Amino acid sequence: MVLPFDILEYQSRLKKTKERMADKGIEVLLITDPANMNYLSGYDAWSFYVHQMLVIMIDEPQPIWIGRFQDANGARVKTWIYDENIISYPDYYVHSSVYHPMDFISEILTQIGQGTRNVGVEMDHYYFTAMALDRLKRGMPNANFHDASLLVNGVRIVKSDQEIEYMKRAATIADLAMTKGVESIRAGGRECDTAAEIYYHMVRGTSEFGGDYPAIVPLLPTGENTSIPHLTWTDRPFVEGSAVIVELAGCYKRYHVPLARTVSIGQPSERLNNLSSVVTEGIQNVLQAAKPGMTCSDLEEVWGKSIQKYGFEKESRLGYSVGLNYPPDWGEHTASIRKGDNTVLQPNMTFHLIPALWFDSDGIEISETFRVTETGSERFTTYPQELIVRNDPFNISSNGQIS
Amino acid sequence: MVLPFDILEYQSRLKKTKERMADKGIEVLLITDPANMNYLSGYDAWSFYVHQMLVIMIDEPQPIWIGRFQDANGARVKTWIYDENIISYPDYYVHSSVYHPMDFISEILTQIGQGTRNVGVEMDHYYFTAMALDRLKRGMPNANFHDASLLVNGVRIVKSDQEIEYMKRAATIADLAMTKGVESIRAGGRECDTAAEIYYHMVRGTSEFGGDYPAIVPLLPTGENTSIPHLTWTDRPFVEGSAVIVELAGCYKRYHVPLARTVSIGQPSERLNNLSSVVTEGIQNVLQAAKPGMTCSDLEEVWGKSIQKYGFEKESRLGYSVGLNYPPDWGEHTASIRKGDNTVLQPNMTFHLIPALWFDSDGIEISETFRVTETGSERFTTYPQELIVRNDPFNISSNGQIS
Numbered sequence: 107m108v109l110p111f112d113i114l115e116y117q118s119r120l121k122k123t124k125e126r127m128a129d130k131g132i133e134v135l136l137i138t139d140p141a142n143m144n145y146l147s148g149y150d151a152w153s154f155y156v157h158q159m160l161v162i163m164i165d166e167p168q169p170i171w172i173g174r175f176q177d178a179n180g181a182r183v184k185t186w187i188y189d190e191n192i193i194s195y196p197d198y199y200v201h202s203s204v205y206h207p208m209d210f211i212s213e214i215l216t217q218i219g220q221g222t223r224n225v226g227v228e229m230d231h232y233y234f235t236a237m238a239l240d241r242l243k244r245g246m247p248n249a250n251f252h253d254a255s256l257l258v259n260g261v262r263i264v265k266s267d268q269e270i271e272y273m274k275r276a277a278t279i280a281d282l283a284m285t286k287g288v289e290s291i292r293a294g295g296r297e298c299d300t301a302a303e304i305y306y307h308m309v310r311g312t313s314e315f316g317g318d319y320p321a322i323v324p325l326l327p328t329g330e331n332t333s334i335p336h337l338t339w340t341d342r343p344f345v346e347g348s349a350v351i352v353e354l355a356g357c358y359k360r361y362h363v364p365l366a367r368t369v370s371i372g373q374p375s376e377r378l379n380n381l382s383s384v385v386t387e388g389i390q391n392v393l394q395a396a397k398p399g400m401t402c403s404d405l406e407e408v409w410g411k412s413i414q415k416y417g418f419e420k421e422s423r424l425g426y427s428v429g430l431n432y433p434p435d436w437g438e439h440t441a442s443i444r445k446g447d448n449t450v451l452q453p454n455m456t457f458h459l460i461p462a463l464w465f466d467s468d469g470i471e472i473s474e475t476f477r478v479t480e481t482g483s484e485r486f487t488t489y490p491q492e493l494i495v496r497n498d499p500f501n502i503s504s505n506g507q508i509s
Numbered sequence: 510m511v512l513p514f515d516i517l518e519y520q521s522r523l524k525k526t527k528e529r530m531a532d533k534g535i536e537v538l539l540i541t542d543p544a545n546m547n548y549l550s551g552y553d554a555w556s557f558y559v560h561q562m563l564v565i566m567i568d569e570p571q572p573i574w575i576g577r578f579q580d581a582n583g584a585r586v587k588t589w590i591y592d593e594n595i596i597s598y599p600d601y602y603v604h605s606s607v608y609h610p611m612d613f614i615s616e617i618l619t620q621i622g623q624g625t626r627n628v629g630v631e632m633d634h635y636y637f638t639a640m641a642l643d644r645l646k647r648g649m650p651n652a653n654f655h656d657a658s659l660l661v662n663g664v665r666i667v668k669s670d671q672e673i674e675y676m677k678r679a680a681t682i683a684d685l686a687m688t689k690g691v692e693s694i695r696a697g698g699r700e701c702d703t704a705a706e707i708y709y710h711m712v713r714g715t716s717e718f719g720g721d722y723p724a725i726v727p728l729l730p731t732g733e734n735t736s737i738p739h740l741t742w743t744d745r746p747f748v749e750g751s752a753v754i755v756e757l758a759g760c761y762k763r764y765h766v767p768l769a770r771t772v773s774i775g776q777p778s779e780r781l782n783n784l785s786s787v788v789t790e791g792i793q794n795v796l797q798a799a800k801p802g803m804t805c806s807d808l809e810e811v812w813g814k815s816i817q818k819y820g821f822e823k824e825s826r827l828g829y830s831v832g833l834n835y836p837p838d839w840g841e842h843t844a845s846i847r848k849g850d851n852t853v854l855q856p857n858m859t860f861h862l863i864p865a866l867w868f869d870s871d872g873i874e875i876s877e878t879f880r881v882t883e884t885g886s887e888r889f890t891t892y893p894q895e896l897i898v899r900n901d902p903f904n905i906s907s908n909g910q911i912s
Contacts, residue, residue, distance in 0.1 A: 150740075150741070151737070151739040151740050151741065152725055152726060152728065152739045152740075152741055152837070153739040154837055155635075155725070155837040155838035155840075175824060175825070176737075176738055176739075176824075176825055176867055177737070177738075177739055179736050179737045179867075179869075180737045180739060180740050183734070183737070183740075184740070196824065197824055197825035197826055197847075198847070198849075200825075200826065200845075201829070201840065201842045201845060202845075203659070206633075227639065229638065229639045229640040229643065230609075230638045230639070230640035230641070231638065232558075232635060232636060232638070233635060233837075234638055234639055235632065235633045235634065235635070235637055235638065235639065236630065236632045236633070236637055236638065236639050236641065236642035237632040237633035237656070237658065238633070238639065239639035239642075240632065253640070255640065256606070296719055297719070298712055298713055298714055298719030298720060299713055299719075301712045301713075302708070302709045302710070302711075302712040302713035302720075303709075305705070305708040305709060305712050306705045306706075306708060306709040307705070308705075309701055309704045309705040309708050309742075310701055310702055310704075310705035311701055311744065315744055316699055316700070316701030316702075316742070316743065316744025317701060317705075318741070319726045319741065322555055322558070323555060323722045325555065331586070333582050334554070334579075334580070334582045334583040334586070335579055335580075336554040336555045336556040336579075336580055336583060337553075337554050337555075337583050337586075337587070338553070338554065338555055338721070338722065339712075339719070340719065341714065341718055341719025421578060421579075421599065421600055422578070422579055422600035422603075423600055423603065426604070433836040433837060434555070434557055434558040434636075434836060435558035437558075437604065439604045442603075442604060442605075444600075444601070446601075464579055464582075466582075
């Protein structure tokens, strides 16, 4: 099987990871975040619902993959790791009240001489449970455990040219899915019909390349629920005169380009038009300002000034670093575009800028995913950056004709 | 907003949960598993990528929902919880290296007098990270923490009639998605095209009711990868003469009915035909035997005897309890159909029986989701329980006609 990146790229990622380990005094890094496992090894499978990990030893050239027996073949074909470094636990460890995979793993780590070292764990990552740490500590009582949350994510924040290329493909898929999704929105159509349309195109991709599943499902809040960003679709029909927020991502080889738009079914209210102008002006100001050397906090200031003059302020962050990921989030959890985040922009950092405004009973989302270039920033997608108005083609127009 | 269940059903679930808390000496239960949060409160949103919880106090009639500010409106409309029991933390707690939501939460719990009690946490559930426990313990140094993993899942294992009704709808969607997915499989078609077709119908549902997103993406291993169950689709074309495993679930209001079939593109090999007979005979034997009073381990024995006479044995479990869930798993992590699992079958328990056989370079999956009835068991889906053979309609048949 062909890996999505050259083996030298994986090795360079591993080298940078080891440098960060050395800085923190970590000799053995236990990676349980599926995006970080993929980033360093190529491993890509829906197996993160059982405990699994990648072990990075600072003085060993190859990682070790440890997971469930039935997933080991996947590690053999989807990674650059030698077969002898792929170790699997029997099925009776899965979802058992007696056996725990971390017992098996700590036993292995002890056997190969890692049981008394400084061990880094991804303390606050999905899928590394409180129990996982507890059992590891019990199984390796002489190891020193350190928090290595976001250690690998810190390497991931600057993309390689190949990663940018994959994100460009994801952007093509995002544009396509948004186009088809929006076309399906009309009064009387159901939310689930539009979600289905979006999913179809996200997954099918183009005739040149297929799409991948996104780390977050398409979100389609409508009507009053536009004030509630994370509700998922229902089978209720869209209503003439209401608004729909569409937030989705194109995904290619696990790389995401998210995109959000607000759609008015029929003529928009003056309020929605105004909100839209405020948000798009703010986005344009941020994208124009963004360049290497600025901080995320600086970008927030640009936004704040831009909306302040219209009397608005925003409680939540404006955006976040984005790229390779698995459910439940496409954000990388490193840099956020908000006050006090002093991450300095560098070329090939990539962000989802989503300066949504939510109120008690409505809201607006218009977003752009952008890349920091050598001199500024550039958008990934080409979808019109505006409030989208859907006039139902089956409506009878004022002159009595079916338009 | 109308909740999917009567408020009395939520209260009955809460009562059963409190009985289990009392048995374990737990006074305050912190529920972070999104399925358990939904089960007890109705809360349903894609917000589990940030820390959130439901607090059950043994002596209070209402749970407390604590989550992110922008998600609090969702808790107000999607739960039966009074607005004053919905508490939210500011956005600067999200994915921050300084602030942690569990600091906020432990402060609240202390303020309302829960800081010195016996506190249950879901130690080994997704989304309850090692860091989450660490910060809670730091914030509530005088509380006694207990492992309450699977406490609520234990209540969930027996379904109500309304839950079964939702699973029947999920089954209708599973049958539909399998039918449409299989119809799209032909030599030269791409894996992603079939995945897109499946997703479209899973999400769209029927004209009577819409579908929901499944907790696991459709899995489509093909060719040699049929030995690797959890690889996701690619954009490679299907090959004449090869096999494809299709594993999917219909989902309705977060209730799942999974279904797996193996499809031969063109005439199947004798080996695949044989494997298929062995597996379907085993499934029929298990379904015929299943009835209240038997244990999961008994079912495994039925299966073992059934395949033993053909010289096969199976390393991994045959199935697991299934129902309400969120990514990354539709399994409930309570009962598994395997040796040594002494869970006694009761009416309205529901299982995904997936006695897959995987070998070094091929595999077969045929599965059924079933309900334990008063006297036996019944399948949820109606899709033919056999090896599916796809003869490409565009192939020229032996008599030179396009069939």
